[in-house]
Structure formats: structure tokens, C-alpha cells
Amino acid sequence: MKLSKSLLMACAVLLSAGACASELPPITPVAHVDLPRFMGNWYVIASIPTRFEKNAYDALEVYTLKPNGDVATSFHFREGSFDGEKKDIHSTGIVKPGSGNAVWGVQVFWPLKAQYIVAYLKDDYSQVIVARDARDYTWVMARTPTIPQADYDALLARVQALGYPMDKVRKVPQQARQ
Template sequence: MSLSRILLMALGLLVAGNAARAAEPPIAPVAHVDLPRFMGRWYVIATIPTRFERNAYDPVETYTLQPDGNVYTEFHFRDGGFGEPLKAIHSTGFVKPGSGNAVWGVQVFWPIKAQYIVAYLKDDYSQTIVARDARDYTWIMARTPTVSAADYDALVARVVRMGYPAAKIRKAPQQSPAAAD
């Protein structure tokens, strides 16, 4: 097989893959997020991680509502093991008007704002799923460092129904609530 034919086939597969991804419907956000109630500490239970959190242990996201309506975010984790020093990434969430507070643009580095969709939120605000239309990253989070096996399975099943590949979901190692302090 000639090099040009191989390149043509590769290009065709790339275009087909992008078309298939584009065929996915947008992820539906929850109808409304009570921002003050959503604020506080969320333990990452499972994720399809960004490159910064690929080896995160004890990952915790903490949200603080600012007077201007933006959300200050602190992501704390240990890179590579429970014994590693605590690291932090800070960002700002910009709530999209008219989204019921469920769609944000999160800015870690100016000027880029990454899509952030609250795609599931348990009625008592104890569990949430954050997703993206690109289906490249997702976060399953809870107010506690662990959830029951039944809850974990149900949350992962929700993520898969959103169009994410189950094989890419990584259960986040959590040691204890005090680990993030």
C-alpha cells in the first residue's frame, strides 16, 4: 500500500471520527444550580482527567462564590501518591447568563475559558457530575471522599449515557477528609 493511500485513509478516519463526535448531542445541563448551596468542598470520586490531574490522589475541588458572581476555584491534589506534597491549581468560573447557573466558563489560563456543565446534581447537593460537550473530560464528585458502590455504579452509568467511554474513567484515590487540609 502506498504512503499516499495510507495518509488518505488516515485522513478519512480522522474526519469520520470528528463527524461522529459532532453527531453527539450537546450535554444537557441541570435546570438550575443554587450557587451558594453548590459552593464548598467537593471530593473527586472519579474522572476522565486533564493532563494536570492524571495521577491525582486526594483530589478536592473547593468553590467560593465571589461578590461579582464569579466562582473562585481551588483544586488540591497529591501528584502520584498519598505521601506526595499537596499541590493546588486555582481558577475562576464565569457563570453563563441564562444557564440556570449550570454552565460556566472556567479559566485557568487567560484568555482560555473551558466549558463546564453541571450535568447532574443530586437533589440534596451531595453528588454532582461535571461534563463537557467535547466529552474529553468529566468529573464525578461528592461531598464525602467516598460513595457507596451502588452510587458509584449509578454515577458512572450516567456518565456513560452522556456519551463518555467507560474505559477512560479513572476512580480517584481518596484517603480521608483530612487529607486535603
Template sequence: MQLTKSLLLACGLAMVATAATASDMAPIKPVAHVDLPRFMGSWYVIASIPSFVEKKAYNAIETYTLQPDGRIGTSFRYRNSSFDNPVKTIHSTGFVTPNTNNAVWGVQLIWPIKAQYLVAYLDDNYSETIIARDKRDYVWIMARTPTIPSADYDTLVARVKQLGYTVEDIRKVPQAWPETGK
């Protein structure tokens, strides 16, 4: 019984320490500027520390569409648990945070909650990006192609680690194209 209480206490302290560490970290610095029209379009999710919806995503793609009013229509398309399962789509809206050079957004799935969406890395060709959050709870490594070279992947994971994330939590998203399923 004493061992169980000690184990529970140790686990509880570890959870508090982890939460404190994330909140004690400096905010993530976004990229200097995002050219929104160039950023729009489809991005394949190569890997992520996933939200609950994405934990078993296959062929995940995030697509952005700039709306006339400046908002960003977002569409997350995936198959759950298998390449053979039906396509699911989740729509949300992005709102660029003023004075961030388009690099920080609030993304709203359910009103009135807006989740932070921070462009932490974007290569010069707009072909690879890292989307992060100051809470360091979720992160997305995305590319314009469904696969990237191993060296690029390793470099992007190293960047995620430099941002203060636990990279052991990263899940590679299975991608198989062209799709032939339902």
C-alpha cells in the same frame, strides 16, 4: 511494511471516527437549575476522565467560593502520584454563562481561554454531581464525602455513559482521609 502502513491507516481512521462521533453528538443537557450558594464549598473528586494534570491525582478536592462580583473562585487541591507527596493547588476562576440557570460555566485557568464546565447531574441534596463537557473529553464525578457507596458510584458511571462518554476511560481517584502527609 505493508502491514505497518495498513495498521497506521486503520489507527488513523479510528481516531478520525472517534473525533467525528464526539462532535456529531448532541450537546449535553445541563441540570435545570443550580443554587450557586448551595453548590459552593468542597467536592471530593471520586472519579474522572482526567485532564493531564489530574492523571495521577490522589486526594483530589475541588473547592468553589462565590465572589461578590458573581465570579466563582476555584481551587483544585491534590497530591501527585502518592498520598505522601506534597499538596499541590491550582486556582482558576469560574464565570456563569448567562441564561443557563447557573448550570453552565466557563472556567478560566489562563486568560483568555475559558473551558466549558457543565453541571450535567446534581442530586437533590447537593451531595453528588457530574461535571461534563460537550466535547466529552473530560468528566468529573464528585461528592461532598471522600467515598460513596458502590451502588451510587455505579449509578453515576451509568449516567456518564448515557451522556456519551467512554466509561472505560474513567479513573477512580484514590482518597484517604484524614490526611496525615506533608
């Protein structure tokens, strides 16, 4: 099944939501992201998902640094169950100059770019929160498919402190595999 039409609509929603006025201040990105260290596998632990990933299982985001400094992104997940249809979405992260590599525009289709802010990054690069000023989508990710409950609770507390509606957060089912 092709996701092109769904992705185009999702991108349009992301862009229009980002253009809406918000009562909350802009998200403050982390000071610096070491891009080579940030590359690799990130398991989605929880999210306020976009329309096309709302039933994702085993969600995995993979980042690869391109020679020009952009980031090739591949999002893989199973639809609806651990045995569901495998879905793959590819996009490009374009790092915003002067942002310490912590703010990107993620482009699935030219010319549309969705905002991507590294709002929290654990010192050892094992956990991250990706946010948006619109507070419509967020992703809590880790280098492993599962994390301790105390870490999960602390990450969700950070998401809440950013101003996100917690009733929309979905814990993403992950099989306990490495």
C-alpha cells in the same frame, strides 16, 4: 514546581477539543444550580482527567462565590500517592447568563475558558457530574471523600449515558477522611 506551562497547554487542549465536531448532541445541563448551596468542598471520586491531574490522589475542588457572581475555584491534590507532592491550581468559574447557573466557563489564564456543565446534581447537593460537550473530560464529585458502591455505579452509569468512553474513567484514590 510551577504548573503554569502545563496548565496553559491543558487549557489550549481543552479549547481545541471543544471546537471539534462531535457526533453526539450537546450535554443537557441541569435546570438550575443554587450557587450559594453549591459552594464548598467537592471530593473528586472519579474522572476522565486532564493531563495535569491524571495521577491525582485526594483530589478536592473548592468553590467560593465571589461578590461579582463568579466562582473562585481551588483544586488541590497529591501527585502520584497519598504522600505525594501537594499541587494547587486556582481558576475562576464565570457563570453563563441564562443557564440557570449550570454552565460556566472556567478560566485558568485569560482569555482561555474551558467549558463546565453541571450535567447531574443530586437533589440534596451531595453528588455532581461535571461534563463537557466534547466528552473529553468529566468529573464525578461528592461532598464526602467516599460514597457507597451503589451510588458510584449509578453515577458511572450516568456518565456512560452522556456518551463518555468508560475505559478512560479513573477512580480517584481518596483517603477515608471527612
